[in-house]
Structures are given as C-alpha cells and as structure tokens.
Amino acid sequence: MTHMLEIRWHGRGGHGLVSASNLLAEMAVKKGLYAQSIPIFGAERRGAPTRVFTRISDKPIRTRSSVKNPDIVIITDRHLLNIINPLEGLKKGGYVIINVDELTEAERSRLQDFKVIPVNAVEIALKADLKVGGIPLVNIPLLGVLVKLLDFIDIDVAEEVLKERWSGEILEKNIKALKYAVEVVEIA
Amino acid sequence: MERVRRKYVLTGNYAAAYAALHSRVEVVAAYPITPQTTIVEKIDELISKGEYNTTMIRVESEHSAMAAAIGASAAGARAFTATASHGLFYMYENIWWAANSRLPVVASFVTRALAPPWNIWSDHQDVYALRDSGWILFLARNAQEVYDLIIQAFKIAEDDEVRLPVGVAHDAFIVSHTSEPVEMPMQDEIDSFLPPPEHIKPLLDPENPVSVGNLPTAEQHYMLRKNIWDCIIYSLSVIRRVGREYTELTGRNYGELIPAYKTEDAEYILVTSGAMGGDAEDAVDVLRDMGIRAGHLSIRLFRPFPHDELIDKVADSKAILVFNRGVSMGLGGVITADIRDSISKEALSIPVYDFIVGLGGVEVSKDDFIKAVHDLKTGKLDMKKTYYLMGGEYV
Incomplete structure (x- = not known):
C-alpha cells in the first residue's frame, strides 16, 4: 500500500454497515495491515441515514477524525443521493459501490467523474436467503464487492473472519452472499 | 526473543473489558442501564461463558456500583467498575469515599458530555470533575492504551505505598x-507482571479490627488528606516504574507519562489529552512540511500532574498551545490551568495559549491545530483570552 485507504459507507440504520466495516477491518488486520472502523452514532434510528468510516494502512493509524476525502464510497440506498451528498470529498477517479439493479441516466451523469460499481445487493442477499426480519441484508454482498476490488484481501481471509463471527446456518448464508457477490460483480 | 501475541480488532470498550478480566479482577459491580457502556456487557458475556472466575454484582444504581466495589476492595478483593457522564456523577459521592478510604479500586470511564440537553458524545468535563478527589487519572488515546493502562492501573493502585483508586478514561465513540x-500479552505474562490479588492487604480484617468512616477530629481529617497528597505525589515514581516494567513486557512505551511527538526541537508545542492526540500529530507533520517546527504532547496522566516531565519537554519551546475538551467556567481550559501552574512554578516565561475544542462531541481535526499555530505565528492571538475553536473557526 502506498497510502492510507479511506472508505466511507453511507446507508441507513439497520443496514448492517457497522458490522460490514468491522469485518473489513478484521480482514485487513489478519493480512498484517492496520485498520480502523469508526461508526458515527447520532440520534438516528432504524431507517435514518448513517455513516461509517474504514481506514486501512500498512502503518499504525493515528487519525481519528471523520473521513473527508475517501478513496471509496459505498451507498446502500440510491435515494441517499438525493437526500445527502454521499459523494462529498470523494477523490476524483475514486470508486462508488452502489446498491442498484440498474443505474438511471441521471445517476450515471451524477457519477461520471468516478469509477462506478453497481451491484444488486438485494438480489444477492435474497439468493443467499440472508435476511433479518424478512428484509434482505445488503451489507455482506457489498463487503463481497470490496473483497473482489481490494487486492490485499482475498476470499480465504474473508471466510476466516466470517467464521470467527458466526456459525451454523447464519454463517453459511453469509458466506454464500459474500461468494455470490464476488462471482457476479464486474469491476472494469 | 519474539513472543507470540494475541491481537484482536476491538472497540475501546471491549479492550477495557478484556483488560479487567485479564487482570484477574474478582468483583465487577455495575448498573446495566444508560449511560452504561458495552464494557460491562462484554465482561458479563465472558463471565457467563465460564471463562473467568469473576463475580458480577448487578446493582440498582451507579452510586451502589461504586459502593459495592468499595466493599469488595475493603475486603481485599480486586474490584472494578465502569461508567460514563451522568452515571459517574451519580457515583460521585462514593468516588470520594473510595479515595479517602485508600482503596485500590480501578474504574473505566467513558468520557461523555453532561445534560441538559442529552448528549452521548465525547467531552472530558465528566472526568475533569474527579480532578481533586485523590484518584489517579489517566486519559487514553486509543483502544491499545485503554487496555494497557487498565492492566497497569491495578498494579499502581495496589502498591502498598500508593493505595489509591485509579481511573482510566477514554473518549466516547471516537475510542469507545x-x-x-x-495487542495483548499472553495471560502468563500478565500474571507475572501483575501479582495475584491475594497480596492486597484488606482494609477490613477480622484479625485487625479498624473503624472506617467514623467521625474523626478536624486535625485527623486534615492529616488524612495530607497523607493522600503525599501518596499521590509519591505515586509518580510508582507509575513510572510500573510503566517501565510494562514497556519491557510489551515493547510499547509507557516510560513516558506525557507521550511526546517531535518535541525535541519544537518551537510550538501542541498539548492535548485523549483521542484528539492522533489528529494533533497529523497537524504536526503538516506544519513541519511547511517549515514550522511543531511538536505534540499528550497528557496521558492527568492526576497526579507530571510536572517535571512536562517542564523537561517544553523548556526550550517558544510557545505552548493547549487544547481542552473541557472548561472551568469563568477561568479557562482545565489542562491549560495545569500547564500554566507548571510554567509558573519554574518561573519560565513561555507563553501558554488556551483553546476549548470538541465540547459535546464536536469533531476535532488537524485543521483546528494548524489554524491555531498559524494565528499564533501571525500575531493574532492574545494570551489572556480563551479561544473557542470549532470546525476550524472561532465561535
């Protein structure tokens, strides 16, 4: 790594972003890197816009303020583009990983300065039967995109970390969702 | 020799929980409702898995949590509790009871703002309120320091010549x-560093009956407080010794009570405490790239105040800028007052500038520190003023 990688997750309370960011940090640390996962807790409740930051570096990380110029932005809900500005400060040419079936023309033009990775995280979650209270969990499919995108993380370390977190049927569903995402996502 | 280590990705709160249990704490007393933290939740979870021989006492309030810790400690047990903000204030009466009874209780405090209005974010005001009690107080910068300082805290508190409670604080959310x-030492290494609790001399001993909390003479009370003064001043040497031993065990530097960054040749020294220290170090690097010789000190030990070490590290500087996450209303930054006290005791003429940052969880980032140094260099700052700096602007 030549610099500190900074990722900003934008979602809604209940999307599981804190878990996904923590799992990514654990994967990086298992690979001998340093990592940090900072959830931003406001007065939000389930459904409200939330942010989480992940930093990964080959050196110890001392910065603890918010990520202002991310390399990667992850958006779990396309409607957030109209409510807040998830792209704020995103580096030119940075990655946008967005949970959509297909991008609209308006979205395409909004995202034209960035490398966009659209992924149908809902479909992946449903295919893996990864749901909480009947609602598909998009966090692990999106984490799967990062496992594919980031060359210092591989599927083996990802599985190892998931195995430390869950067991039994829940573990199987999470691994399935992660692997589906790695399989189907296309990174240009 | 390369030693195998345990390394986990943990929150500051979980680091505190593991540290207490790895210290073979015997009694943990806690009130489980807001503003309690995930520290005691994790401790309870690990105890219930049968992994530790620790008794968890669930009480009805934070006042009782400290009372139970005091009772356990008085009987000679290794006792621990954790709380934050309003919980700490509800515990406040017994904070003094622990100090004046000379009990080696260890507590983890998550620093949070005080209501009204309700606020769950970081602010050091709650822990600053313990300043004068006789507790030894640390402010950790990150989860690693939380873990390391709690392990050391038991050894410091239980030293026969110290016998004072120790609090280790960390910032809400930014660390918690x-x-x-x-990284954690292996259990056998911790056991060799920290002797088993059996060595603690019980205050309440049937073989040697004493009266605690009786109504003494004024002179006796005066001497009790004077003894605490002597012991907390003496504790500086114990804290240093324990820090050196822990450094030897882990390779992490705890010989310093005020960790320094690039201060050797620094003209401008930034002073912070707690979690904002990392961003202050980022600011030092940016300032140095601009050709400004800046340095940073983190007040990791807040009480007793490490006067000698501070003076050693600032003596050759041109100016000191102190960033406080808590204010003494009508006076200024809490840590600024400490720094000015040290400077005055040595009759030094280094100007000290006072900044209030991060109250109520407002973000502190490198831009705040850079702006302060620039304004000082361009003659915009008045030493007599207290500057409220939020988001890179004075308010």
Whole structure:
C-alpha cells in the first residue's frame, strides 16, 4: 500500500454497515495491515441515514477524525443521493459501490467523474436467503464487492473472519452472499 | 526473543473489558442501564461463558456500583467498575469515599458530555470533575492504551505505598466504539507482571479490627488528606516504574507519562489529552512540511500532574498551545490551568495559549491545530483570552 485507504459507507440504520466495516477491518488486520472502523452514532434510528468510516494502512493509524476525502464510497440506498451528498470529498477517479439493479441516466451523469460499481445487493442477499426480519441484508454482498476490488484481501481471509463471527446456518448464508457477490460483480 | 501475541480488532470498550478480566479482577459491580457502556456487557458475556472466575454484582444504581466495589476492595478483593457522564456523577459521592478510604479500586470511564440537553458524545468535563478527589487519572488515546493502562492501573493502585483508586478514561465513540487492532500479552505474562490479588492487604480484617468512616477530629481529617497528597505525589515514581516494567513486557512505551511527538526541537508545542492526540500529530507533520517546527504532547496522566516531565519537554519551546475538551467556567481550559501552574512554578516565561475544542462531541481535526499555530505565528492571538475553536473557526 502506498497510502492510507479511506472508505466511507453511507446507508441507513439497520443496514448492517457497522458490522460490514468491522469485518473489513478484521480482514485487513489478519493480512498484517492496520485498520480502523469508526461508526458515527447520532440520534438516528432504524431507517435514518448513517455513516461509517474504514481506514486501512500498512502503518499504525493515528487519525481519528471523520473521513473527508475517501478513496471509496459505498451507498446502500440510491435515494441517499438525493437526500445527502454521499459523494462529498470523494477523490476524483475514486470508486462508488452502489446498491442498484440498474443505474438511471441521471445517476450515471451524477457519477461520471468516478469509477462506478453497481451491484444488486438485494438480489444477492435474497439468493443467499440472508435476511433479518424478512428484509434482505445488503451489507455482506457489498463487503463481497470490496473483497473482489481490494487486492490485499482475498476470499480465504474473508471466510476466516466470517467464521470467527458466526456459525451454523447464519454463517453459511453469509458466506454464500459474500461468494455470490464476488462471482457476479464486474469491476472494469 | 519474539513472543507470540494475541491481537484482536476491538472497540475501546471491549479492550477495557478484556483488560479487567485479564487482570484477574474478582468483583465487577455495575448498573446495566444508560449511560452504561458495552464494557460491562462484554465482561458479563465472558463471565457467563465460564471463562473467568469473576463475580458480577448487578446493582440498582451507579452510586451502589461504586459502593459495592468499595466493599469488595475493603475486603481485599480486586474490584472494578465502569461508567460514563451522568452515571459517574451519580457515583460521585462514593468516588470520594473510595479515595479517602485508600482503596485500590480501578474504574473505566467513558468520557461523555453532561445534560441538559442529552448528549452521548465525547467531552472530558465528566472526568475533569474527579480532578481533586485523590484518584489517579489517566486519559487514553486509543483502544491499545485503554487496555494497557487498565492492566497497569491495578498494579499502581495496589502498591502498598500508593493505595489509591485509579481511573482510566477514554473518549466516547471516537475510542469507545471505534474498532482497531489491540495487542495483548499472553495471560502468563500478565500474571507475572501483575501479582495475584491475594497480596492486597484488606482494609477490613477480622484479625485487625479498624473503624472506617467514623467521625474523626478536624486535625485527623486534615492529616488524612495530607497523607493522600503525599501518596499521590509519591505515586509518580510508582507509575513510572510500573510503566517501565510494562514497556519491557510489551515493547510499547509507557516510560513516558506525557507521550511526546517531535518535541525535541519544537518551537510550538501542541498539548492535548485523549483521542484528539492522533489528529494533533497529523497537524504536526503538516506544519513541519511547511517549515514550522511543531511538536505534540499528550497528557496521558492527568492526576497526579507530571510536572517535571512536562517542564523537561517544553523548556526550550517558544510557545505552548493547549487544547481542552473541557472548561472551568469563568477561568479557562482545565489542562491549560495545569500547564500554566507548571510554567509558573519554574518561573519560565513561555507563553501558554488556551483553546476549548470538541465540547459535546464536536469533531476535532488537524485543521483546528494548524489554524491555531498559524494565528499564533501571525500575531493574532492574545494570551489572556480563551479561544473557542470549532470546525476550524472561532465561535
């Protein structure tokens, strides 16, 4: 790594972003890197816009303020583009990983300065039967995109970390969702 | 020799929980409702898995949590509790009871703002309120320091010549809920560093009956407080010795009570405490790239105040800028007052500038520190003023 990688997750309370960011940090640390996962807790409740930051570096990380110029932005809900500005400060040419079936023309033009990775995280979650209270969990499919995108993380370390977190049927569903995402996502 | 280590990605709160249990704490007393933290939740979870021989006493309030810790400690047990903000204030009466009874209780405090209005974010005001009690107080910068300082805290508190409670504080969310790698010594290494609790001399001993909390003479009370003064001043040497031993065990530097960054040749020294220290070090690097010789000190030990070490590290500087996450209303920054006290005791003429940052959880980032140094260099700052700096602007 030549610099500190900074990722900003934008979602809604209940999307599981804190878990996904923590799992990514654990994967990086298992690979001998340093990592940090900072959830931003406001007065939000389930459904409200939330942010989480992940930093990964080959050196110890001392910065603890918010990520202002991310390399990667992850958006779990396309409607957030109209409510807040998830792209704020995103580096030119940075990655946008967005949970959509297909991008609209308006979205395409909004995202034209960035490398966009659209992924149908809902479909992946449903295919893996990864749901909480009947609602598909998009966090692990999106984490799967990062496992594919980031060359210092591989599927083996990802599985190892998931195995430390869950067991039994829940573990199987999470691994399935992660692997589906790695399989189907296309990174240009 | 390369030693095998345990390394986990943990929040500051979980680091505190593991540290207490790895210290073979015997009694943990806690009130489980807001503003309690995930520290005691994790401790309870690990105890219920049968992994530790620790008794968890669930009480009806924070006042009782400290009372139970005091009772356990008085009987000679290794006792621990954790709380934050209003819980700490509800515990406040017994904070003094623990100090004046000379009990080696160890507590973890998550620093949070005080209501009204309700606020769950970081602010050091709650812990600053313990300043004068006789507790030894640390402010950790990250989860690793939380873990390391709690292990050391038991050894310091239980030293026969110290016998004072120790609090280790960390910033709400920025440390408490942030996950990062934490390296831990193996249990046998901790056991060789920290002797088993059996060595603690019980205050309440049937073989040697004493009266605690009786109504003494004024002179006796005066001497009790004077003894605490002597012991907390003496504790500086114990804290240093324990820090050196822990450094030897882990390779992490605890010989310093005020960790320094690039201060050797620094003209401008930034002073912070707690979680904002990392961003202050980022600012030092930016300033140095601009050709400005800046340095940073983190007040990791707040009480007793490490006067000698501070003076050693600032003596050759041109100016000191102190960033406080808590204010003494009508006076200024709490830590600024400490720094000015040290400077005055040595009759030094280094100007000290006072900044209030991060109250109520407002973000502190490198831009705040850079702006302050620039304004000082361009003659915009008045030493007599207290500057409220939020988001890179004075308010």
